[in-house]
Amino acid sequence: MAYETILVETRGKVGLITLNRPNALNALNSQVLAELLAAVEGFEKDGTIGAIVLTGSEKAFAAGADIKEMQSQSYVDMYLGDFFSGWEAFTRTRKPIIAAVAGYALGGGCELAMMCDFIIAADTAKFGQPEITLGVMPGMGGSQRLTRFVGKSKAMDMCLTGRMMDAAEAERAGLVSRVVPAGEVVEEALKAATKIAGFSLPSVIMNKEAVNRSYETTLAEGLRFERRLFHSMFALEDQKEGMTAFVEKRAANFQNR
Numbered sequence: 001m002a003y004e005t006i007l008v009e010t011r012g013k014v015g016l017i018t019l020n021r022p023n024a025l026n027a028l029n030s031q032v033l034a035e036l037l038a039a040v041e042g043f044e045k046d047g048t049i050g051a052i053v054l055t056g057s058e059k060a061f062a063a064g065a066d067i068k069e070m071q072s073q074s075y076v077d078m079y080l081g082d083f084f085s086g087w088e089a090f091t092r093t094r095k096p097i098i099a100a101v102a103g104y105a106l107g108g109g110c111e112l113a114m115m116c117d118f119i120i121a122a123d124t125a126k127f128g129q130p131e132i133t134l135g136v137m138p139g140m141g142g143s144q145r146l147t148r149f150v151g152k153s154k155a156m157d158m159c160l161t162g163r164m165m166d167a168a169e170a171e172r173a174g175l176v177s178r179v180v181p182a183g184e185v186v187e188e189a190l191k192a193a194t195k196i197a198g199f200s201l202p203s204v205i206m207n208k209e210a211v212n213r214s215y216e217t218t219l220a221e222g223l224r225f226e227r228r229l230f231h232s233m234f235a236l237e238d239q240k241e242g243m244t245a246f247v248e249k250r251a252a253n254f255q256n257r
């Protein structure tokens with residue numbers, strides 16, 4: 001597929017996707033969604049890829065859903081088209097996706113970053129849910145995911161005032177996992193993704209599944225789910241390899257089986 005709104009590359013075992021609509025600050029329209037889903041699906045099927053990095057430009061990760069595309073839509077258009085539901089497919093990706101965020105991550109941009117597994121931010125990053133300034137509200141998960149990340153008080157503040165959070169505040173609040181100097185964010189994310197891609201893919205996917213389950217279930221059920229996955233890992237050759245390598249004081253050589 002020839003992409004027009006994203007750039008897709010591989011760096012060793014890592015798939016790198018760069019949002020590329022510079023004239024619209026990477027605003028997310030239907031074409032971006034279709035291309036992003038196709039690129040992610042390609043990396044999911046590619047046995048040489050172990051992790052994915054999603055990034056934007058230095059100025060904007062993404063400044064939101066495309067306001068110009070939404071502006072004249074009616075309620076019926078939105079409802080019958082089930083607008084934004086397509087993004088759910090992105091969240092079903094099994095391989096880890098790291099968001100490398102520099103500049104603006106607003107509205108749908110912030111929501112897309114939160115759909116990734118974790119966020120590494122440049123010190124220039126600015127997060128916000130400014131939909132209220134447009135007379136609407138978050139529509140790609142912001143009111144739910146942001147609240148789970150940063151708690152009710154800050155999420156309310158962000159959604160009701162539309163103010164932006166800088167990288168330092170986002171790190172304090174637990175929205176991002178680390179902050180690095182501008183210009184290093186993609187390299188840092190690629191480094192983290194390369195590290196992940198060097199581990200056993202089945203165990204990587206199960207780790208991701210278990211952490212995500214904590215959002216969907218009770219503590220008791222989540223603990224049971226974790227324990228059952230943990231038990232099942234002892235059917236992996238990579239479990240034997242990982243533990244044997246430790247005992248033999250050598251690096252593990254995982255085979256994804």
Ligand code: HXC
Pocket residue numbers: 023024025027028063064065066067068070104106107108109130131134136137138139140
């Ligand atoms: C469409 C956008 C856009 C967006 C920016 N652009 N954001 N186009 N949708 N979300 C376009 C501008 O129209 C402009 O195009 C070009 O990108 C550059 O933007 P400027 O505004 O000139 O840049 P700047 O002055 O640096 O300001 C940057 C900014 C501002 C603060 C990020 O662009 C901004 O406020 N953008 C909108 C942010 C926002 O409200 N996001 C939430 C969207 S709603 P032209 O052609 O004029 O040069 C959403 C969820 C919707 O995401 C869910 C509910 C339905």
